[in-house]
Amino acid sequence: MSRVVVDVVLKPEISDPQGQAVLGALGRLGHDSIRSVRQGKHFVLEVDGTPDEAELKQIAETLLANPVIEDVELQLTTD
Amino acid sequence: MSRVVVDVVLKPEISDPQGQAVLGALGRLGHDSIRSVRQGKHFVLEVDGTPDEAELKQIAETLLANPVIEDVELQLTTD
Amino acid sequence: MRIGVITFPGSLDDVDAARAVRLAGGEPVALWHGDHDLKDVDAVVLPGGFSYGDYLRAGAIAARAPLMQDVVTQARQGLPVLGICNGFQVLCEAGLLPGALTRNSHLHFRNRDQVLRVERADTTWTQDYETGQHIVIPVKNGEGRYVAADADLDRLEGDGRVVFRYVGGNPNGSSRDIAGVTSGDGRIVGLMPHPEHAVEDLTGPSTDGLGFFTSVLKAAVNA
Amino acid sequence: MTSASEGLSDLDTGPGRLANRLDTVDLAASTPDDEQPYAELGLEADEYARITDILGRRPTTAELAMYSVMWSEHCSYKSSKVHLRQFGDLPPSDALLVGIGENAGVVDVGDGYAVTFKVESHNHPSYVEPYQGAATGVGGIVRDILTMGARPIAVMDSLRFGRADAPDTARVLPGVVAGVGGYGNCLGLPNIGGELLFDDCYAGNPLVNALCVGVMKHEDVRLAKAEGIGNKVVLFGARTGGDGIGGVSVLASETFDAEGPAKRPSVQVGDPFTEKLLIEACLEIFAADLVTGIQDLGGAGLSCATSELASAGTGGMHVDLDTVPLRDSTLTPAEILMSESQERMCAIVEPAKVADFLAVCEKWDVLATVIGEVTDGDRLTVDWHGERIVDVPPRTVAHEGPVYERPMRRPADLDALQADDAAKLPRPTTGAELQAHWLAVVSSPDGADKTWVTEQYDRYVRGNTVLAQPEDAGVVRIDEDSSRGIALSLDGNARYARLDPYAGAQLNLAEAYRNVAVSGAKPLAVTNCLNFGSPGEPEVMWQFAEAVRGLADACRELGLPVTGGNVSLYNQTGDVAINPTPVIGVLGVHEDVRTRVPSGWRTAEETVLLLGE
Ligand SMILES: Nc1ncnc2c1ncn2[C@@H]1O[C@H](COP(=O)(O)OP(=O)(O)O)[C@@H](O)[C@H]1O
Numbered sequence: 005m006s007r008v009v010v011d012v013v014l015k016p017e018i019s020d021p022q023g024q025a026v027l028g029a030l031g032r033l034g035h036d037s038i039r040s041v042r043q044g045k046h047f048v049l050e051v052d053g054t055p056d057e058a059e060l061k062q063i064a065e066t067l068l069a070n071p072v073i074e075d076v077e078l079q080l081t082t083d
Numbered sequence: 084m085s086r087v088v089v090d091v092v093l094k095p096e097i098s099d100p101q102g103q104a105v106l107g108a109l110g111r112l113g114h115d116s117i118r119s120v121r122q123g124k125h126f127v128l129e130v131d132g133t134p135d136e137a138e139l140k141q142i143a144e145t146l147l148a149n150p151v152i153e154d155v156e157l158q159l160t161t162d
Numbered sequence: 163m164r165i166g167v168i169t170f171p172g173s174l175d176d177v178d179a180a181r182a183v184r185l186a187g188g189e190p191v192a193l194w195h196g197d198h199d200l201k202d203v204d205a206v207v208l209p210g211g212f213s214y215g216d217y218l219r220a221g222a223i224a225a226r227a228p229l230m231q232d233v234v235t236q237a238r239q240g241l242p243v244l245g246i247c248n249g250f251q252v253l254c255e256a257g258l259l260p261g262a263l264t265r266n267s268h269l270h271f272r273n274r275d276q277v278l279r280v281e282r283a284d285t286t287w288t289q290d291y292e293t294g295q296h297i298v299i300p301v302k303n304g305e306g307r308y309v310a311a312d313a314d315l316d317r318l319e320g321d322g323r324v325v326f327r328y329v330g331g332n333p334n335g336s337s338r339d340i341a342g343v344t345s346g347d348g349r350i351v352g353l354m355p356h357p358e359h360a361v362e363d364l365t366g367p368s369t370d371g372l373g374f375f376t377s378v379l380k381a382a383v384n385a
Numbered sequence: 386m387t388s389a390s391e392g393l394s395d396l397d398t399g400p401g402r403l404a405n406r407l408d409t410v411d412l413a414a415s416t417p418d419d420e421q422p423y424a425e426l427g428l429e430a431d432e433y434a435r436i437t438d439i440l441g442r443r444p445t446t447a448e449l450a451m452y453s454v455m456w457s458e459h460c461s462y463k464s465s466k467v468h469l470r471q472f473g474d475l476p477p478s479d480a481l482l483v484g485i486g487e488n489a490g491v492v493d494v495g496d497g498y499a500v501t502f503k504v505e506s507h508n509h510p511s512y513v514e515p516y517q518g519a520a521t522g523v524g525g526i527v528r529d530i531l532t533m534g535a536r537p538i539a540v541m542d543s544l545r546f547g548r549a550d551a552p553d554t555a556r557v558l559p560g561v562v563a564g565v566g567g568y569g570n571c572l573g574l575p576n577i578g579g580e581l582l583f584d585d586c587y588a589g590n591p592l593v594n595a596l597c598v599g600v601m602k603h604e605d606v607r608l609a610k611a612e613g614i615g616n617k618v619v620l621f622g623a624r625t626g627g628d629g630i631g632g633v634s635v636l637a638s639e640t641f642d643a644e645g646p647a648k649r650p651s652v653q654v655g656d657p658f659t660e661k662l663l664i665e666a667c668l669e670i671f672a673a674d675l676v677t678g679i680q681d682l683g684g685a686g687l688s689c690a691t692s693e694l695a696s697a698g699t700g701g702m703h704v705d706l707d708t709v710p711l712r713d714s715t716l717t718p719a720e721i722l723m724s725e726s727q728e729r730m731c732a733i734v735e736p737a738k739v740a741d742f743l744a745v746c747e748k749w750d751v752l753a754t755v756i757g758e759v760t761d762g763d764r765l766t767v768d769w770h771g772e773r774i775v776d777v778p779p780r781t782v783a784h785e786g787p788v789y790e791r792p793m794r795r796p797a798d799l800d801a802l803q804a805d806d807a808a809k810l811p812r813p814t815t816g817a818e819l820q821a822h823w824l825a826v827v828s829s830p831d832g833a834d835k836t837w838v839t840e841q842y843d844r845y846v847r848g849n850t851v852l853a854q855p856e857d858a859g860v861v862r863i864d865e866d867s868s869r870g871i872a873l874s875l876d877g878n879a880r881y882a883r884l885d886p887y888a889g890a891q892l893n894l895a896e897a898y899r900n901v902a903v904s905g906a907k908p909l910a911v912t913n914c915l916n917f918g919s920p921g922e923p924e925v926m927w928q929f930a931e932a933v934r935g936l937a938d939a940c941r942e943l944g945l946p947v948t949g950g951n952v953s954l955y956n957q958t959g960d961v962a963i964n965p966t967p968v969i970g971v972l973g974v975h976e977d978v979r980t981r982v983p984s985g986w987r988t989a990e991e992t993v994l995l996l997g998e
Contacts, residue, residue: 005118011090011125014654017627017713019726021656025217026126026147028750033226035142039084039129043218046090046125047105052116063114068105072514072652097309100267100335146226149219149255151262152309171750172658174573178848181865210846212571215658271566271841302843304570359845364979365862366845 006055009079012069013044044074055080085134088158091148092123123153134159163188163382165375166203168233168249170195170224174211175246175358182358183207186375195227204382205242205286206233208249210302210356220263220305221251230256242286242378243350247303250342250352259343259352260318261310266303267335273302275367276355277329278341285325285348286381290373297370299360301333301341306354308336308343318343326353407718408446410773417443426453432787439781447767447774450719451782454685455692458954461786464920465952468930471937472947480909481946483606488529488681490948491606492910494974496869499606501533502598504543504875504914504970506953511593513652515560519593520568520655521727526597527572528681528730531664534607534671535599538847539861540569541875542579542595543914543968544838547588549830554583557591564655565595566841571657572664575850576842577859579875580968583830586879589958594914594951594968596875600863605671609680611698611733611759616677618691618704619739621746621753622663622729626712628653629686629725659728659751666749667730675742678733688722688782690731691757692765695779698733701764702779704757718769733759793930794923803884851978857900862978870978872906874898877968886928887935890967894939897971905982906973911940913950913969918962920954928965929954936967945971 014020023041030038047068051060057080064076093099101122109117126147130139140157148155165183167190169176180190191203195213200206213224224230230252237243237258245253253259266272277298280291291297310318315337318324326342334354342353357371406412413419421443423433428449436444436452444452458464473485482499483491489503507522523540530537542565546554569576574597611618629652670676678698680690687709695702706718716724734742739755746753760766765782767775796802813819826832835854844853851870852860858874876897882889894911901908913936918925940947956963975981 013125013127019623019626019628019654019656019712021215021654021658022217023126024656025214025223025658029146029214029218029223029226030142033146035138037131037134037138038142039131041129042127044125044127046092046123047102048092048121048123049117050119052118055116059114059116063109063117067108067112070514073517073654096311097264098267100265100269100307104269146222147218149222149262151254152264172571172661174661174846175848178846181848211573212658212661215571215656215661217658270563271570271843273840273843273845300845302570302845304567356845359848362848364851364868365848 006051007081008049010047010064011077012074018073085130086160087128089126089143090156091153097152163379164191164203166191166193166206168193170213172213176209178358179207179209182361182375185361188379195229205378208245208252210247221255224252225255244287245352253352264307265305271304272333276301278326279329282325285344287351287374287377290377298368299355299357299371301355306334308340410776413445414442428453447719450723451688455782456786460685463787464789464791466788468933478946488532499603501535503912503949504594504596505951507593515557516564519561519564521653522595523568524655525683526595530597530599532681534605535601537599539577540574540597543875545582545587545592549583562838568657570843572661573846575844575846577853586963590956592916607679610678611694614700614761616759617734617755618757619732619734620756624710624712625724626726630720630723653727662749662751666751669745675738676732680731682729686724692779692782695765696783701760701762703760704767706769708756791920791926792923793927796924858904860981868977868979870975872901872904872973874900875970879964879966883964886931886965890932890935891939893969897969901971901973906975908971908973910948910972911945916953916956916966918957925962932967
């Protein structure tokens with residue numbers, strides 16, 4: 005069985021109100037060295053057998069993310 | 084400047100309806116090899132200067148995650 | 163009796179909570195999240211809404227607001243506190259109440275008139291009810307699923323700290339149908355449904371919510 | 386098709402242009418023959434010629450951007466204006482405090498209260514990114530209402546999708562509903578009603594129309610105009626980013642075809658939390674009397690806000706574009722002027738009040754920046770890095786755009802459609818057939834229970850909702866002491882409008898009117914959202930003209946003013962237009978909401994009466 009990690013992040017040009025809110029909170033709590041925060045999604049998939057990379061890529065790009073506003077990063081680890 | 088990535092995942096014993104919903108959708112789309120999906124959060128922080136690991140750990144464990152239900156993983160990369 | 167209602171950025175039901183206090187015969191006092199001033203109130207209500215947009219986790223950022231430090235200190239010394247919906251989430255995030263509130267199991271926001279069973283009629287906020295009484299008040303949330311580790315839930319049940327349970331359908335998938343819990347001393351209560359929306363026949367499904375506010379007024383008189 | 390944003394990036398680097406050289410007014414004057422990509426930006430050759438005429442030279446890149454977005458169908462109403470005039474020509478109504486032309490009309494509802502309400506479409510963005518498209522649709526209409534000086538108090542939504550069992554409906558519908566709910570719920574605005582209908586014609590072009598209503602005292606009405614030389618122009622709310630650039634012309638004014646991600650995303654991500662703070666900050670600013678004019682930033686962003694404020698005002702305006710807080714430092718000046726980043730407002734503030742204004746914004750964590758001032762004269766000027774990049778008469782941008790009398794033709798298939806009436810259908814003759822008919826009717830998604838949708842909307846927040854789902858009209862209390870309140874209904878019926886747009890629009894109005902009246906309210910005013918196909922199609926233009934004429938005639942008959950509305954054209958997939966879909970909102974007043982009449986049988990042995998024919 006393999007583990008696939010998919011991180012979905014907003015495209016850099018898209019505004020990220022959640023990240024902004026976290027950044028604001030960090031500032032108020034005195035963590036002044038943090039310059040920016042972006043918040044995305046983190047998926048962990050367990051896949052039977054050897055994963056089909058093309059299939060996973062397609063899943064990531066069409067179901068897990070909306071390519072209009074999001075980018076994806078895929079990491080595969082086979083146990 | 085450094086980049087810190089924090090992944091927040093639900094503790095294994097906490098049920099994850101979002102991951103479940105994704106898994107259901109994958110099944111309906113014919114992706115039968117996916118056995119499980121868990122959905123978490125993915126933060127990318129940009130930090131001025133050399134990051135203070137202890138401070139970042141504290142931020143991750145007390146603000147970015149709720150230790151009652153979530154676990155965190157921290158990765159640091161300095162440019 | 164002076165009952166404080168805290169406004170955080172993104173609080174929505176603060177006007178409603180203040181109205182409920184007034185209709186129950188109390189004096190609502192507006193409190194601001196950024197101050198360090200509880201204005202000598204006899205009790206505090208944390209209202210519903212989306213403080214800080216509910217970004218990160220519902221209630222997480224508000225739990226770290228300046229005024230919350232004062233609330234935590236005074237609550238530990240016995241100041242009655244009621245957290246409604248987002249207020250409940252804030253109290254859990256601030257560590258004043260156990261457990262956590264997570265995304266509804268069906269993943270949708272849900273607004274409906276909800277039947278609750280009162281499990282404890284001896285807290286500061288529920289003494290005008292009877293144990294076992296059914297009340298109807300609106301529920302409306304997207305992150306209202308109460309969760310905690312099983313052992314913690316067992317302990318909560320054992321200690322009698324479950325104050326309300328959903329009856330006739332669980333609107334968000336909460337563990338053991340839990341709708342509200344209390345602190346060990348019964349002075350801090352948090353629940354997802356909205357008693358402040360059930361205080362007038364004209365605008366609510368019932369007036370069953372008034373009891374929360376009349377209860378605390380009684381407690382304050384007897385204190 | 387080239388998107389406007391691609392066209393734009395050509396502007397600074399493309400052929401015929403000096404690469405990386407800022408296109409200033411001086412440069413434009415000295416290089417009159419430079420070719421400009423006006424066509425890619427959606428402008429016609431004669432429109433471009435008119436701009437050159439107005440300016441006496443070719444426009445700069447930034448000016449071209451401004452004209453192209455402001456002269457788009459979405460902002461200029463160039464195809465619909467000649468018809469919409471009929472609404473302005475309706476007999477004056479005593480109840481009307483502010484009429485068509487402002488961000489939203491204002492109606493007197495008694496006891497010194499005024500109510501403003503309006504519907505707006507966000508159809509195309511909701512197809513591309515259902516959640517964010519619908520969410521930002523709600524955000525936009527709420528800012529329109531706020532701009533008038535009112536506290537927004539409720540929202541409604543009228544939704545149309547392809548067939549309920551079409552696969553794409555499963556993508557679009559849940560996202561749209563979650564977006565309407567996500568944004569409205571987070572703002573604390575009760576949702577008091579709406580519509581949910583299905584038809585094949587919306588499969589590639591769903592309709593998302595959102596209504597907002599707000600209340601204020603008469604003396605609190607604010608207008609969008611820049612007055613008082615030396616007064617400051619303050620931009621407040623979210624930072625300006627690269628989102629939504631070209632959205633106005635591409636998403637709202639061109640036939641939509643999915644062509645994948647653009648370089649600059651034409652979809653915006655909404656931030657209801659920031660909007661909630663904007664609402665509270667604005668209301669505090671209004672209460673302290675700190676603004677002389679105010680405008681929200683919607684389609685066409687700063688181009689629209691600055692030119693409209695200046696055009697409606699008495700003087701000119703100067704803006705220093707370098708002062709605009711950016712989220713993305715790579716934006717070109719033209720992009721900054723066109724950006725449709727959400728949750729922004731623009732106010733005109735007397736210099737002596739600027740400090741107080743900024744203090745209120747700071748209290749609510751709202752970023753506010755002085756970006757310019759009202760000037761002597763009648764030009765709108767914009768500087769970038771110390772050089773002049775815009776110098777235009779603002780009226781020519783905002784209010785004196787092109788106006789077209791588009792050709793019209795009665796649809797060729799209309800006679801056949803009308804002749805093919807229900808009387809010709811075979812009647813059920815057996816019990817089994819009758820049962821099948823009955824099942825088909827009761828299982829129609831249009832008639833189905835709407836709880837799956839309405840449960841995702843908060844209808845209780847603010848504690849003044851007297852009637853909401855499943856009632857035909859929403860009723861909201863506006864004064865707790867007197868129990869004065871308002872009723873609203875939002876209705877459309879595109880099948881009627883397809884069969885006869887004139888009568889169909891009238892029937893839609895009658896339905897909304899009846900819904901308000903049966904709640905016990907007195908109907909006072911009308912708003913509308915007119916969703917049609919491409920204005921380049923004579924048959925679509927005919928449908929549009931007929932619907933407007935029908936609505937205007939019916940309003941005259943009922944003695945109601947039209948206080949505002951929205952036109953959404955280019956609703957089609959390929960060559961096929963949606964059914965003409967006028968969506969009509971009627972506002973009524975309740976002197977005492979305690980006397981409202983809910984629908985449904987309440988107690989046993991009530992008498993049932995049928996009124997009318
Ligand atoms: N998209 C929507 N948003 C909000 N409320 C809606 C929406 N669609 C339907 N409703 C509400 O649900 C109820 C039932 O709608 P509907 O079945 O269309 O009723 P009717 O056929 O009586 O007009 C009404 O109160 C209506 O306002």
